[in-house]
Amino acid sequence: MNLAKSAGGKWLISSPFSKFFEKSLKKYTLKVYNVICGFFLAAICIKNETDFELNQLVCALGGRSKRVTILWEFTMKLAISAAISSLFLATAVSAASLSIVGGTDRVLPGNHNPSYAGLDPALVPTIGAGDSVKAFSGSAAGAWEPFDGTNGLHLDVASRIQITYLGEEANAENISLNKAGGSLNNNTSTPGDFIVSLDLPDWVELVFETYSADGLTFRGDIENNTAGQNDDFLSIAFYQENSKNVLAFFGDGRGDTDHDDMVVRISIVPLPAGGLLLLSALGGFAVVRRKKKA
Incomplete structure (x- = not known):
């Protein structure tokens, strides 16, 4: 996997396996791949203090550029669902005797x-x-x-x-x-x-x-x-x-x-506080985005 910046300053990911993925992987497998790319790109943007705007993240797969806004929203839904599940589990354990x-x-x-x-x-x-x-x-x-x-x-x-x-x-x-x-x-x-x-x-x-x-x-x-x-x-x-x-x-x-x-x-x-850590991470992303917008 290669990471590069386009002339417009957008982060791009190009993969030597993109054609293979395009031809052989099913639709939902590609979605998972895109979600992973979205997380990876977000982490790079935060680390390098670049402008953390979703419409500036572009994932180039199979020669086609795709904005990751929809993928990011999908990822966030998964993360929130995981957080809710973790909290329900933590609540059940807290009631154990x-x-x-x-x-x-x-x-x-x-x-x-x-x-x-x-x-x-x-x-x-x-x-x-x-x-x-x-x-x-x-x-x-x-x-x-x-x-x-x-x-x-x-x-x-x-x-x-x-x-x-x-x-x-x-x-x-x-x-x-x-x-x-x-x-x-x-x-x-x-x-x-x-x-x-x-x-x-x-x-x-x-x-x-x-x-x-x-x-x-x-x-x-x-x-x-x-x-x-x-x-x-x-x-x-x-x-x-x-x-x-x-x-x-x-x-x-x-x-x-x-x-x-x-x-x-x-x-x-207590179980490891995965739910609380996840919620904290989501809150951290929100704070970073608001800060960059300001």
Whole structure:
């Protein structure tokens, strides 16, 4: 693609493939090509501080000069539609919430004492021994309500989920895993580390696995909501901080039931503000055009 300025000071694009496009590409493909050219030309005009008037932009395709005013209007309609869609998505995500369904009410015992050393004070949980949580067991033989496919931690709207490692008390290697986003390990992760994934509206995919202290021997796992599990010594307790944040306390069953062997926070976090950025960009174009006219 070659960029040149005509004698009249108009920006031109000439392409060695123009004949190919004219003969072989369908009408809507050419429209898309023209839209891309329009964006490209506008960016060049702004960068070089040339007169940003639509009637001065000319796109020469296949030997025929076409003013890009109509193409620009078409592009703007697409951009505005994308912005509206993004805003609707952002609104839906802002209304998303986490909820704990079922579980056995229990009070965290006096020996519940996870270490949050190294964690940003703003992230340290405000609950501890003496506070009430919802506890779940890894099987029907466990001490609390077992996961049966109808209970656990639930997400109501497709959202970006972040799981943050907060602290632990165990010598074992315990792993909190969001299957789509990665894993957190209390032997290798630093308090404040997190994993992120896009989750559909459903039961949150959260797995707790426990290994021997050397990390070589697998001892068992417990998965949120999944029925038919058989590791009755494992457990998860949830605490609802608010509609966007839930604490998960894991118990590895090694001689106690204090739910402090690994602690994570499950959070709904905002999507990248694409809609707002797009609207800002459109506003910027409008400001530039008004400035040049003035």
